[in-house]
Amino acid sequence: MDxxxxxxxxxxxxxxxxxxxxxxxxxxEDVSDVCIVYTSESTLSxxxxxxxxxxxxxxxxxxxxxxxxxxxxxxxxxxxxVKYFFPVSLWFRRCVVFDDFPFRLCPxxxxxxxxxxxxFGSTILWKLKRLxxxxxxxxxxTISFQTFHIRDSYVRVFGNCKSLCLLHQV
Amino acid sequence: xxxxxxxxxxxxxxxxxxxxxxxxxxxxLTVNNxxxxxxxxxxxxxxxxxxxxxxxxPLNHDDCIALLRESDALLFLSEFESLGLPLIEAVxxxxxxxxxxxxxxxxxxxxxxxxILYESEGVNPICSAxxxxxxxxxxxxxxxxxxxxxxxxxxxxxxxxxx
Numbered sequence: 001m002d003x004x005x006x007x008x009x010x011x012x013x014x015x016x017x018x019x020x021x022x023x024x025x026x027x028x029e030d031v032s033d034v035c036i037v038y039t040s041e042s043t044l045s046x047x048x049x050x051x052x053x054x055x056x057x058x059x060x061x062x063x064x065x066x067x068x069x070x071x072x073x074x075x076x077x078x079x080x081x082v083k084y085f086f087p088v089s090l091w092f093r094r095c096v097v098f099d100d101f102p103f104r105l106c107p108x109x110x111x112x113x114x115x116x117x118x119x120f121g122s123t124i125l126w127k128l129k130r131l132x133x134x135x136x137x138x139x140x141x142t143i144s145f146q147t148f149h150i151r152d153s154y155v156r157v158f159g160n161c162k163s164l165c166l167l168h169q170v
Numbered sequence: 171x172x173x174x175x176x177x178x179x180x181x182x183x184x185x186x187x188x189x190x191x192x193x194x195x196x197x198x199l200t201v202n203n204x205x206x207x208x209x210x211x212x213x214x215x216x217x218x219x220x221x222x223x224x225x226x227x228p229l230n231h232d233d234c235i236a237l238l239r240e241s242d243a244l245l246f247l248s249e250f251e252s253l254g255l256p257l258i259e260a261v262x263x264x265x266x267x268x269x270x271x272x273x274x275x276x277x278x279x280x281x282x283x284x285x286i287l288y289e290s291e292g293v294n295p296i297c298s299a300x301x302x303x304x305x306x307x308x309x310x311x312x313x314x315x316x317x318x319x320x321x322x323x324x325x326x327x328x329x330x331x332x333x
């Protein structure tokens with residue numbers, strides 16, 4: 001089973017982008033064996049609830065599992081602890097992460113990078129988050145960027161990585 | 171107000187909402203009958219809202235699109251973005267974009283005259299870009315983004331193939 005992890009996604013823009021994938025997975029007949037993780041009381045959660053109502057039961061036969069975690073999991077300390085210690089590869093074959101920080105213990109993983117503050121943020125808080133990001137990223141991590149300029153900026157700050165640069169419809 | 175500009179952004183330092191409170195820009199907007207609509211709450215603005223700058227509070231995506239469609243242009247004052255979703259939405263809605271001349275904007279919109287760019291920070295370049303907007307009234311063009319957008323299904327497959 002593959003994992004789509006979006007537990008930390010809550011902003012309007014990031015929810016729109018992430019939801020385009022969730023909606024595709026829920027509604028597409030060609031996709032199966034995916035677990036989608038998000039948190040309650042988030043912008044993304046509201047969008048998923050609506051999509052689920054429209055596709056009621058359609059995805060259950062295709063083994064698309066929706067897992068809603070408590071909103072507490074969006075708190076950065078908890079979020080980062082999960083990312084540091086959770087052994088994703090014990091349960092999942094591959095993982096796609098939409099909420100800024102990769103899992104440390106997941107060799108087959110793609111991070112969808114859409115948080116420019118991790119590169120440009122100049123406050124203490126963002127510097128700490130940048131440090132946390134450096135601790136979590138591994139050499140095997142693949143990163144998907146939406147634009148070439150953000151990929152180049154990433155490389156300047158964090159060094160080279162395996163990457164894709166894809167701009168998709170929303 | 172004759173012209174309505176829309177700036178959909180949360181109140182974050184790099185989004186530069188504070189520029190809209192500069193007296194010179196406020197005067198310019200008022201004199202030229204321009205109204206800027208923001209998606210933040212009034213109490214976040216830290217100044218008394220005027221007719222030139224109004225706060226609509228956070229809006230959902232559908233409401234943002236609807237408001238963009240009834241606006242005359244997108245105003246986008248952000249210093250950095252990973253994508254800049256409102257730029258794509260503005261182009262899709264065939265609305266002019268008034269924005270910094272920064273890489274994120276260039277990569278999506280190229281050199282298209284569909285939008286007006288101002289090149290340095292501060293209020294004066296914004297005023298001159300707005301003057302150009304008022305004088306030129308750029309017409310909608312058929313050509314959209316510089317880069318092609320892929321269907322989500324294609325991108326998902328590429329994600330899984332890449333790991």
